[in-house]
Amino acid sequence: MxxxxxxxxxxxxxxxxxxxxxxxxxxxxxxxxxxxxxxxxxPRATSDAVQRVVSAQWGQDLIAGWNAHDWIGLPQRIGAAIAPLIGAKPDEVLVCDSTSVNLFKLIAGALLLRPERSVILSEPGNFPTDLYVAEGVAALRGGVRIDLHEADSIAEAIDETTALVLLTHVHYTTGRMLDMAAITRAAHAKGALVLWDLSHSTGAVPVALNESGADLAVGCGYKYLNGGPGAPAFLFVAEALQTQIRQPLSGWMGHDSPFAFEDSYRPAARLDRFLCGTPSVIGMAALEAGVAQFRDVxxxxxxxxxxxxxxxxxxxxxxxxxxxxxxxxxxxxxxxxxxxxxxxxxxxxxxxxxxxxxxxxxxxxxxxxxxxxxxxxxxxxxxxxxxxxxxxxxxxxxxxxxxxxxxxxxxx
Ligand SMILES: Cc1ncc(COP(=O)(O)O)c(C=O)c1O
The missing domain is CATH 3.90.1150.10 (Aspartate Aminotransferase, domain 1)
Known part of the structure; x- marks a missing residue:
């Protein structure tokens, strides 16, 4: 050659x-x-998009912008735009918080769905925040252990004690891509849930969450999605789980009726329960412009x-x-x-x-x-x-x- x-x-x-x-x-x-x-x-479009939100929307319309420009709908709207990139339905993806915070919400939610199980399985060398957040959630619940197995042997390590398998689909250093469908199948066969970190996958490689039967996923907005430094992140919860799963960051934006100002938390009916606080509108405007670059690709x-x-x-x-x-x-x-x-x-x-x-x-x-x-x-x-x-x-x-x-x- x-x-x-x-x-x-x-x-x-x-x-x-x-x-x-x-x-x-x-x-x-x-x-x-x-x-x-x-x-x-x-993206060339980002400066104008952000400028528009700052000057024309915030500057001119002030608080009316929440309705007039549907700022309040940004988490769902950008989530729906990300969905085709990861093989999900539009109402299964939500943009909010950081990847680390979304990991916290989903890991905690998974443990709540498997209260009788005591193990989170992951791999050594997974991205640190995934492991650190898992440690934090495990410590809060108590009686939960984090077991690390090389990715090649993770499917065999799943058993009836496994609550959650927590893996990064494309590894952050090696770039190795895991077989999402096979690992998800192995977890489901033992009754465990799987949470995929798609930070290095989204917009770079094919991801088929629905086809793989995936339960949960998170991913960064500032990598291939071009949302800018510290851009908001996204999370995915499979439709079938949305009414069962709860998350502990029960902020008002995840309430069924945030503007009823009730004293007690009632989670939104479906995915919106994974919201916590007020969306970061300027950051989201930049992310929306970044994700839009994939529109006719x-x-x-x-x-x-x-x-x-x-x-x-x-x-x-x-x-x-x-x-x-x-x-x-x-x-x-x-x-x-x-x-x-x-x-x-x-x-x-x-x-x-x-x-x-x-x-x-x-x-x-x-x-x-x-x-x-x-x-x-x-x-x-x-x-x-x-x-x-x-x-x-x-x-x-x-x-x-x-x-x-x-x-x-x-x-x-
Ligand atoms: C696999 C993976 N997960 C999560 C993160 C970062 O999470 P956060 O945006 O919360 O800092 C990174 C950052 O590089 C990453 O590579």
């Missing part, structure tokens, strides 16, 4: 039917942005492009950076991973900093991973080629050894 050259990558971009979507985003000149899996790029083509981008990265790394001590930390087969790929390297941190100094933005994940995320809405094949070419130079010329690249900021 011939080595891939830059012209080959440009040819792939010319043949890409989705190439025009990139123009919908603000992508600074001279920057190769391979971190859309961590913070999505800014051919999703199977988008997901195929994501796989092709990550496959190109892996191949180029093999062709150009093989002798520099990188070890692929993601599945080799693009069908088994999401849109990000990570590599182990003893000096991953300074290597990442040296790349950033050259305008190539990937990220570092402790202790030793260099991670590159390809957002199929705006990443070009040539970006992947150029990023690997920069990495080759950084390694060949040992540019990462400069002292300034060893310094660590608060956010790595």
């Amino acid at each position: 011939n080595r891939i050259e830059r012209e080959d990558a440009l040819e792939l971009d010319r043949a890409d039917r989705l190439a025009a979507f990139r123009d919908r985003f603000v992508l600074p000149e001279g920057r190769l942005y391979l971190d859309g899996n961590s913070l999505g790029a800014l 051919d999703l199977p083509a988008l997901f195929a492009k994501g796989r092709a981008l990550s496959a190109l990265l892996v191949r180029l790394m093999g062709e150009r950076c093989a002798g520099f001590g990188f070890q692929l930390a993601s599945p080799g087969n693009a069908e088994e991973r999401g849109c990000h790929v990570s590599f182990r390297h003893a000096d991953a941190y300074p290597v990442c900093q040296a790349l950033i100094a050259r305008g190539v933005v990937g990220d570092f994940r402790a202790p030793d991973r260099l991670r590159f995320g390809m957002a199929p809405l705006y990443t070009r094949f040539a970006d992947v080629f150029d990023a690997v070419a920069h990495l080759e130079t950084v390694m060949r010329d040992r540019l990462w050894t400069e002292p300034r690249f060893q310094l660590r900021g608060r956010v790595t």
Whole structure:
């Protein structure tokens, strides 16, 4: 097989039917942005959308905006727009709070549905907030244990004591994608519920919550959904569970009749019971603009492009950076991973900093991973080629050894 050259990558971009979507985003000149899996790029439409809410709506209509502009309906409206990306019905998805808070609500809700069971199953190395929040909920209920099993053996570990299986569909460092349908089936066979964290899946890979029989899910709004830093998150509760499940953050927005101002909590009939407080309208306006970028996208083509981008990265790394001590930390087969790929390297941190100094933005994940995320809405094949070419130079010329690249900021 011939080595891939830059012209080959440009040819792939010319043949890409989705190439025009990139123009919908603000992508600074001279920057190769391979971190859309961590913070999505800014859609061109977002500034106007936010400006409209701030100046025309809040500025002019003040409190009337809640009805006049249906601010109060934002959690459901954006949830319905996210639903097709994750194979859910429009009334099964709600936008609210952060992923961490939504994890709390759903983990607690699941434990309330399985009061006689005492185990939350997850995997070692799951995203920290998932494990930490599970610990917090377990401590509140008492008598609940968190058991960690490698993802490959998790299905066998599920038994009659398992209340909840808590997994991230696409792993945040390795990018490994789990078989949602098979794990959900195994959990249901033993009477357990499953909660999927879709933070690295939504907008990047096909997700079929309904087809898999999934119970519960959460996901971030600021990654592939392009909702902006700290954007509100989403949660999913399968229709069949919505009237049974309760959650402990029983704020007034989750009340059946918030504006009746009753003294006692009565949960809303269905999914709205997962709301807690007042929606963050400006943040939601940005998220709504981010999610709208998917509106006329051919999703199977988008997901195929994501796989092709990550496959190109892996191949180029093999062709150009093989002798520099990188070890692929993601599945080799693009069908088994999401849109990000990570590599182990003893000096991953300074290597990442040296790349950033050259305008190539990937990220570092402790202790030793260099991670590159390809957002199929705006990443070009040539970006992947150029990023690997920069990495080759950084390694060949040992540019990462400069002292300034060893310094660590608060956010790595
Ligand atoms: C899998 C996963 N879950 C959750 C989060 C973050 O949750 P929060 O938005 O509450 O900080 C991340 C952030 O990167 C993540 O990768």
